[in-house]
Amino acid sequence: MFLMPATPSQTRGLSLVYFFSYKTSTHKTERGPNSFISFFMVPHIQPYMTDPPSSVEVIEPGLVLLRNFVTDSECQKLAQIAMEIGQTGFYCTEKGGERVLNTGEARGRIYDAASCFPREVLTCCNEAVATCRSFDSSMPPMDCTHVLLNMYTTTEGLTWHRDIYENDGKSDHPVVNLCVGASCKFGVKHSDEDPERVFTLRSGDVLLFGGTCRLIKHAVLEILMDDFPKWMKGSPIRFSFTFRDSPEVLGREEEFKYFRVSEHLVGQNDFKVPRNSKTFRGLPALPSQSWREAHTRPEFDDSTWQFDRLPSWSESIREAL
Ligand SMILES: O=C(O)CCC(=O)C(=O)O
Numbered sequence: 001m002f003l004m005p006a007t008p009s010q011t012r013g014l015s016l017v018y019f020f021s022y023k024t025s026t027h028k029t030e031r032g033p034n035s036f037i038s039f040f041m042v043p044h045i046q047p048y049m050t051d052p053p054s055s056v057e058v059i060e061p062g063l064v065l066l067r068n069f070v071t072d073s074e075c076q077k078l079a080q081i082a083m084e085i086g087q088t089g090f091y092c093t094e095k096g097g098e099r100v101l102n103t104g105e106a107r108g109r110i111y112d113a114a115s116c117f118p119r120e121v122l123t124c125c126n127e128a129v130a131t132c133r134s135f136d137s138s139m140p141p142m143d144c145t146h147v148l149l150n151m152y153t154t155t156e157g158l159t160w161h162r163d164i165y166e167n168d169g170k171s172d173h174p175v176v177n178l179c180v181g182a183s184c185k186f187g188v189k190h191s192d193e194d195p196e197r198v199f200t201l202r203s204g205d206v207l208l209f210g211g212t213c214r215l216i217k218h219a220v221l222e223i224l225m226d227d228f229p230k231w232m233k234g235s236p237i238r239f240s241f242t243f244r245d246s247p248e249v250l251g252r253e254e255e256f257k258y259f260r261v262s263e264h265l266v267g268q269n270d271f272k273v274p275r276n277s278k279t280f281r282g283l284p285a286l287p288s289q290s291w292r293e294a295h296t297r298p299e300f301d302d303s304t305w306q307f308d309r310l311p312s313w314s315e316s317i318r319e320a321l
Contacts, residue, residue: 056131059197061138062174062211063188066131070124070204075180076231081118082149082180082239085110090151104260106154111167111256114144114243121147125176125243128206132174138211142173142245146253152238157184157220164215164271166282167256169246174210176243179203182228182236185221190273192217203229215273215280246282 057065070078090108091099101108114122125144133139146167150158163175179201186207187196198221201207209216220240228236249256258264274280 056135058136060213061136062209062213063216064132064136064139064208065199065201066128066206066208067202068204069128069131069206070178070180072204072229072231074120074124075203075229078121078124078178078180078241079232079237079239081121082151082241085117085149086151089149101151101153102258104262106152106156107158108151108153109259110147110149111259112147112253113250114147117147121241122243124178124206124241128176128178128208129174132206132208139208140171140173140210142176142210142243143247144176144243144245145169145247145250146244148240148242148244150238150240150242152182152184152220152223152240155223155225157222160187160217160219162215162217162271162273163244164280164283165256167244167246167249168282169244170248170280170282171245172211172214172278172280173245174208174214177201177207177209178241178243179205179207180239180241181232182238183224184238185224187219187221188213189217200224202227248282 052068054066054068057067059065086108089110089112090101092102093099103109122144125142129139129142133141146169163169168175180203183200183202185198186201187198188209189196190213199207209218223236223238225236271283
């Protein structure tokens, strides 16, 4: 069994719990000088000998960071799953025969229905949401319908944006982001005038943004290629599993197959965060994001999609399983 069947706090052996409060206005959030409310211990129910203790940080209502939520060995299995799925998913082959990452950047991307992913992957999301909601009562529930899996291969991250597209989910249900492998600097801010809040996300950390933070602006500022789990054996890669509740696009995954920041990150500057994020309606995908259209692009040869750059640590994990 991948994760022990227990209540979230039992499963995760939560130890340190921090609560922060923020002075909030409609779309602007600011951490006040006396924002540190409490710090207390929760009994360790199932300590992990090899992992640091888990903690919950309610950064503000609707924005929660679960540190060390997924154990190191679980992360290792998730990385293995990501590599296997990525064999056909992270790369495309150009007409000249060169295999390139399918975002046009140093990042591979897979977007698909949750049902295409192994159950273990979804278990992490479900447990993270349950744990988060037991600490932040404002966080709405979520039923994961889709997974976006990113693979970062260099220090290059992902530019500032809000998750405003139809396939990100139309409701205020949380987006759940699990970090596996190399660490990253992750930034959030409600508006451009706000100071950036930057968190280091390490392997096993889960960040949730929902409710009044569902449309928060965020960015992967940098991948920290010198901070990664031992089992990556000197070949650091960052995976992010981003779980979404977007039932409206079930069966339409083909429309959202590609996302190239240079072409498809549209409507961000004109987007006005609605006062009621429950009434939010996502922006439709551009036709060029679809699998069908990619087939017609002269530079791609999707008929020969293949993955041929498995790093050595993946092979050793495969042997160990
Ligand atoms: O990879 C990440 O951690 C963030 C991904 C993200 O923000 C997105 O795809 O919208």
